[in-house]
Amino acid sequence: MIFQNNFTVRTTGRGMTDITGRIEEIVQQSVLRTGLCHVFIQHTSASLVLCENADPAVRGDLETFMGRLVKDGDPIFRHDTEGRDDMSAHIRSILTDSSLNLPISNGSLALGTWQGVYLYEHRTSPHDRHILVTVFGK
Amino acid sequence: MIFQNNFTVRTTGRGMTDITGRIEEIVQQSVLRTGLCHVFIQHTSASLVLCENADPAVRGDLETFMGRLVKDGDPIFRHDTEGRDDMSAHIRSILTDSSLNLPISNGSLALGTWQGVYLYEHRTSPHDRHILVTVFGK
Amino acid sequence: MIFQNNFTVRTTGRGMTDITGRIEEIVQQSVLRTGLCHVFIQHTSASLVLCENADPAVRGDLETFMGRLVKDGDPIFRHDTEGRDDMSAHIRSILTDSSLNLPISNGSLALGTWQGVYLYEHRTSPHDRHILVTVFGK
Numbered sequence: 001m002i003f004q005n006n007f008t009v010r011t012t013g014r015g016m017t018d019i020t021g022r023i024e025e026i027v028q029q030s031v032l033r034t035g036l037c038h039v040f041i042q043h044t045s046a047s048l049v050l051c052e053n054a055d056p057a058v059r060g061d062l063e064t065f066m067g068r069l070v071k072d073g074d075p076i077f078r079h080d081t082e083g084r085d086d087m088s089a090h091i092r093s094i095l096t097d098s099s100l101n102l103p104i105s106n107g108s109l110a111l112g113t114w115q116g117v118y119l120y121e122h123r124t125s126p127h128d129r130h131i132l133v134t135v136f137g138k
Numbered sequence: 139m140i141f142q143n144n145f146t147v148r149t150t151g152r153g154m155t156d157i158t159g160r161i162e163e164i165v166q167q168s169v170l171r172t173g174l175c176h177v178f179i180q181h182t183s184a185s186l187v188l189c190e191n192a193d194p195a196v197r198g199d200l201e202t203f204m205g206r207l208v209k210d211g212d213p214i215f216r217h218d219t220e221g222r223d224d225m226s227a228h229i230r231s232i233l234t235d236s237s238l239n240l241p242i243s244n245g246s247l248a249l250g251t252w253q254g255v256y257l258y259e260h261r262t263s264p265h266d267r268h269i270l271v272t273v274f275g276k
Numbered sequence: 277m278i279f280q281n282n283f284t285v286r287t288t289g290r291g292m293t294d295i296t297g298r299i300e301e302i303v304q305q306s307v308l309r310t311g312l313c314h315v316f317i318q319h320t321s322a323s324l325v326l327c328e329n330a331d332p333a334v335r336g337d338l339e340t341f342m343g344r345l346v347k348d349g350d351p352i353f354r355h356d357t358e359g360r361d362d363m364s365a366h367i368r369s370i371l372t373d374s375s376l377n378l379p380i381s382n383g384s385l386a387l388g389t390w391q392g393v394y395l396y397e398h399r400t401s402p403h404d405r406h407i408l409v410t411v412f413g414k
Binding site: 140 | 310311325328331334336340345371372377381388391
């Protein structure tokens, strides 16, 4: 059995949005018991991460780290069509993930206790981000 | 339904090669309508990336960034059997991706408008790189 | 056909453990000939990597590189509930992989000659790490 669904997230600019619940809903719709859930973001300046979900400081520290590692407006960048955060957003996306594969067991996402699924917006302004979810199994 | 095929790319040294068309061909061969396409590179010094496909400067900037982040011949590296670009190629591969999972909808890759699939050669000399594609769905 | 199994690895602190054999065993149990093997780690401070498997210096150099890129106890980190290696472990996990998808051909993992599958422990103390493997195909 294979099942696809999609949703759009309106981000509020750079930062992480928890989408674990949205994905679990699609797993429930599929009524599969055992399988995999593939989550795909159809963009190159926003990405997906599995991140610790208990302490918001973890997401804050990740953002601080990424902001230092990949500097907006770095003078080595030639591509700046959409501004100082354009090229840095592409690199941040590549260093994290455009898709995640999550196991399904007993009819639910089989995540670890502290794992949450986050959409990570890398542009500083709000964007509509399209997520395509493919669930398969039995 | 599950279907496997493979192809080899002769790279011209460090840099990115667009393989989106090669992968779409395999999806077409499979005649699947809904599913996933798994692309796997059987090497540890070349990798795969989903990257912006409109402005070549994006790939240039990504390469400049990676070259600064992971320095060839970094004195901290002990492994240099195949030269100054040997260990840096392994690290670049790990920071990017060895496999990609791409959704298939309506019989085609369901990529975003600006997403291209690239083989990223990290060695400075040309290599033959083997890609194994597994397509499944209905 | 879809098949799930799991195992736990007791790590000895920061570093890499080869789990290729454990995963190949599960592929053999499944008796599948063609498909994919999804390996998932249910933690956010340990991860998975596909890495060169011939020269142990490669894993040593990767660790040296990661230790310099993501500093334990970096003063920019606010999250330090479990110590100086807590936040750095989360970032190292995100820069590497929480899951791997490996192709199966002719009844075995279709890895390249030099590719090994490693559990990468990022905490300095030993931990029990749970791995969930989902194999599917025909």
